[in-house]
Amino acid sequence: MTNLWSAIKAMSGSRFRQMNQILLIDLIAIAVTTLWTAVTGHFADVTILSSVSGWAFVTTAVSFVMLAVASERAFTSDSLRLIPLSDGKFYFANLVASFGQLLYVWVAQAILGAIGLLFAWGTITRELRGIWSWNAGLQTPGDLFQTGATLLILAFMIWLVIWSTISLAHLVTNVITRFLPRFRQQVVSFVLYVAIIWVTIRLVSFVGGLVQKFSSLLIGQQDLGQLWIAILSLAIISALEIAANLFMLKKWVETVH
Amino acid sequence: MSDVLTIENLNYKRNLKVILHDVNLTLAQGKIVGLLGENGAGKTTLMRLITGSAKGSGHIAVRDLEKTVDRKRHVSFSEQLKGFADGTRIDRVVDYYRLVYPDFDGQRFEELVTFLQIDTSLKLSALSKGMKEKVVIALTLSRQVDLYLLDEPFSGIDSMSRKRIISSIIKWKPDDATMVISDHYVTEIAPILDDVVIVKDQTVAIHQAADDIRDEYGIGIEAFYESLYEGGVKHD
Structure with missing residues (x-):
């Protein structure tokens, strides 16, 4: 291996x-x-x-x-x-x-x-x-370090969500076109890409908003706490997307011949 | 002699079109198998299904291992070059092989390079079709695996290159490994084949030893293959 x-x-x-x-x-x-x-x-x-x-x-x-x-x-x-x-x-x-x-x-x-x-x-x-x-x-140097580290993690999570969303859109389109007739496949693919990206963005913002809403009820309104809630929301979204991507990769996504 | 490949009830559909239907096939170890069929019969698809590059339903096992990652470990497929940019130099591709395939035998590759007269400093874009096929053969045969899949290694190349490739197959195929060569030109590979598998009507229509075909029908492999497509040979 x-x-x-x-x-x-x-x-x-x-x-x-x-x-x-x-x-x-x-x-x-x-x-x-x-x-x-x-x-x-x-x-x-x-x-x-x-x-x-x-x-x-x-x-x-x-x-x-x-x-x-x-x-x-x-x-x-x-x-x-x-x-x-x-x-x-x-x-x-x-x-x-x-x-x-x-x-x-x-x-x-x-x-x-x-x-x-x-x-x-x-x-x-x-x-x-x-x-x-x-x-x-x-802010003390300790606070600055903590804020900086939290922001870096947040930046990484944002990147991860964007990356897994791109993969999700690509793989879903790839899988759907596999099950469509060859006729006008390119047009269908384009429409699908636009639709899937739109749906994914809507879904991500919906889930993100939902998680934030619930967590703000649980935790106080501290600034750094809010950042960690955002990080957690992004981690959940990316975990779900990556799981979906892996499933498609295993079951349906083929190499281009 | 143990089996190297077992396929049971394999089905494959793409774009609402059935490509392969209820394929069953078992290959023993140490054989050279000709996978024959007209263009679009599903020969390449069958190979891609074996490696997991295409996804179908049914059971495929290489050395009794069904998981895709295990099958890839035991199979060397000539499509491995697809995906490299045209500007990639051959020696860079070789470095890549050394890195990702623990079974890649550098010594064997050097011997094949010398035998097939390959200049490894060239870029892929600078290679003629025949030279590209030689590179593919050298890379594919340099892995130490149980099953080699060569997809149309002779298409569109001159007879001298073809003869050299055939010689390299005979010389470098490990005795206990099985090699599947797909093609629709049968003449030149017929003499080296142990078994013949013919894909027709979306399934494996025939799997028979080459010698049995010659004995049973009294004709060569090429004539047998052609008459099967023309309806001259009836087979259960």
């Missing part, structure tokens, strides 16, 4: 190369923007930071889409699905491979941001001093 770590490595390889290409384009875009600003005589110490943060949105959005496509293709690719791995391990390896690459892009963006920050340090500290003095005494 294939080792789980080997499967993660195998799935990460092509995604890593893709992410490197995106980051290279990102670097070129930052360099060109910065140079252009310098040539036109508008260069300031915050120029690099604004170039980095300006392109960061495009880079993270493109990498997100590319990884989602790679992740979904894995479910129907013979080269990957023929790996001797249970469906559960396969799903997990695919998820980890994508998340690892997404993290890689975010870390690269953070490093670029830090470099931009070094150049803009003077201006930024002047601006921040005012905000810092205004906030001073509101």
Whole structure:
């Protein structure tokens, strides 16, 4: 049987190369923007930071889409699905491979941001001093760490729900088209995609709202408590979606021939 | 001799169309089996069902193991190359194989590469159809498994390449492993076949030893196969 770590490595390889290409384009875009600003005589110490943060949105959005496509293709690719791995391990390896690459892009963006920050340090500290003095005494370092960690977990859970929702829409469409006649299958698939995404979004917001409503009755109205309730709601939604995805993967989802 | 593959009451439908119906088949170990049938008969689908790439109903067991993950462990299927981008270099595909298939034999792959004259530094997009088939054969045979499934390994390739592929099959097939070769051109593979399985009318119409066909009907495998489709041979 294939080792789980080997499967993660195998799935990460092509995604890593893709992410490197995106980051290279990102670097070129930052360099060109910065140079252009310098040539036109508008260069300031915050120029690099604004170039980095300006392109960061495009880079993270493109990498997100590319990884989602790679992740979904894995479910129907013979080269990957023929790996001797249970469906559960396969799903997990695919998820980890994508998340690892997404993290890689975010870390690269953070490093670029830090470099931009070094150049803009003077201006930024002047601006921040005012905000810092205004906030001073509101939160201890311990509180800040706790809030930061909670927000990171929340961000991860949001990503997990988005990812499992994309898979759910893809796999449901894949399964339904399998049972439809070939005639006008593409049109039907498109309509199905739109309908399933709409239904899924409605379902997710309904379940999320419901869980939040019930839990707010049980727990008080503390801010951090609210965040944990949101995390719990997202965990329930993603667990349900992943269970549905695994069921479809095991029973009906075939590789593209 | 034990059985390597057992299929019972296998049914498969796609897009409301029956592709395979009530398929029953048992293959013994150590054989080279010709899976014959016209285009669209369901040969590839049958192979995909064995590996779990397609999902049907019924029972499929490889070495008495029914779970899909166990079957994949014991089967090497020539479709394993599907899914790689055209720009992927062959040596990268080989690295991938080494990583995900613990039974991949690097030494055997090197021998096959030399025998089939494959340049592993090339990208998949740079390969001719014949060369691509050779790569597929080298990768498929480099795994140490009980059942090899080769889906139309000779389609659209020149006779020299075909002969080399056939020679590699004879040379590198482990004695105790079974190999299923699907095709609709029978002439060149007929001499190496131990068994013949013919898929017709959405099911396995015939499963018989190649020698028995020659003895019983007094004709070659190709003539037998053609006459079956033309209605000349009646079989229970």
